[in-house]
Amino acid sequence: MRRAYRFEFEKGGLKYTCPQCGKARLVRYVDTATGEQVADHAGRCDREDSCGYHLRPSEFFRLTGKRPCRVTMPTYRQKRPTPEPSFIDVAVMRASLARYEQNNFCRWLCGVLGEERAFELTALYRIGTSKHWAGSSVFWQIDRANRVRGGKVMLYDVATGRRVKEPFAHVHWVHRLMKIEPYHLRQCFFGEHLLCLDTLKPVAVVESEKTALVASGFIPEFIWMATAGKQNLNKEKLTSLQGRRVKLFPDLGAFERWQSLSRGVAGVSVSDVLERRATDADRAAGLDLVCTFKLRAMGVFYANPG
Numbered sequence: 001m002r003r004a005y006r007f008e009f010e011k012g013g014l015k016y017t018c019p020q021c022g023k024a025r026l027v028r029y030v031d032t033a034t035g036e037q038v039a040d041h042a043g044r045c046d047r048e049d050s051c052g053y054h055l056r057p058s059e060f061f062r063l064t065g066k067r068p069c070r071v072t073m074p075t076y077r078q079k080r081p082t083p084e085p086s087f088i089d090v091a092v093m094r095a096s097l098a099r100y101e102q103n104n105f106c107r108w109l110c111g112v113l114g115e116e117r118a119f120e121l122t123a124l125y126r127i128g129t130s131k132h133w134a135g136s137s138v139f140w141q142i143d144r145a146n147r148v149r150g151g152k153v154m155l156y157d158v159a160t161g162r163r164v165k166e167p168f169a170h171v172h173w174v175h176r177l178m179k180i181e182p183y184h185l186r187q188c189f190f191g192e193h194l195l196c197l198d199t200l201k202p203v204a205v206v207e208s209e210k211t212a213l214v215a216s217g218f219i220p221e222f223i224w225m226a227t228a229g230k231q232n233l234n235k236e237k238l239t240s241l242q243g244r245r246v247k248l249f250p251d252l253g254a255f256e257r258w259q260s261l262s263r264g265v266a267g268v269s270v271s272d273v274l275e276r277r278a279t280d281a282d283r284a285a286g287l288d289l290v291c292t293f294k295l296r297a298m299g300v301f302y303a304n305p306g
């Protein structure tokens with residue numbers, strides 16, 4: 001059962017001009033009792049890190065003195081049962097573990113870690129090569145039972161190691177490319193299958209797959225896993241790590257959310273090393289530079305724990 005809320009974000013993916021940053025990234029609130037939008041500027045900008053605009057309906061009504069119409073809301077609404085996760089055939093995953101000379105990410109990783117270590121980690125994390133875009137890679141999400149929950153196809157620039165985001169974000173999912181329907185994508189951590197290989201090693205959680213790989217190369221004292229997306233960390237996933245020593249390394253801007261998620265989960269702590277050390281230039285440079293910066297910062301952290 002899930003609480004029925006009077007106001008919810010509008011569904012359907014429509015984005016409006018944000019009153020703060022001027023980009024078309026505002027998701028508006030809808031009054032579920034009337035189906036109407038609350039106001040043009042009542043909503044949340046999805047540029048969480050760079051803009052952060054959020055005007056809640058309660059705040060809107062407080063500021064304007066307006067009142068929503070009176071209705072009796074049902075207290076609870078039946079929650080749709082969560083479907084069982086779908087899996088990709090392991091043979092499909094295995095077939096992708098080849099053609100690394102055409103894999104931009106792995107070629108870039110060789111330059112960062114040296115060929116031997118890069119290939120070792122590529123094999124450990126089972127990074128595949130995709131034909132979808134020339135040079136693209138598959139980041140498989142394999143769970144603790146060695147089942148393949150999904151494969152995220154991404155294209156990186158071979159020289160800079162940055163994601164190719166122009167003229168569009170080069171991200172796709174294997175099940176969609178293979179047109180497997182219906183497919184219930186239930187993401188696990190990227191690198192989750194490594195938990196069973198060493199049950200004593202402490203676990204470190206970062207946001208991006210790339211950071212997990214590079215960090216494994218430099219700081220092998222941890223099992224590095226990635227949430228594979230800012231919003232992908234939740235209480236359920238963290239609770240599943242109970243019994244392990246876990247350190248979360250949030251990207252800039254995610255510290256508070258990750259910290260509140262970790263509250264009450266035994267063994268999980270959050271590193272604020274990035275938040276403390278970040279300069280305005282680091283913040284302005286955005287996420288891809290953060291990876292490099294993070295390693296420098298974590299190196300310091302690791303030399304002086306606590």
Ligand SMILES: [Zn+2]
Nearest residue numbers: 018021045051
């Ligand atoms: Zn904005």
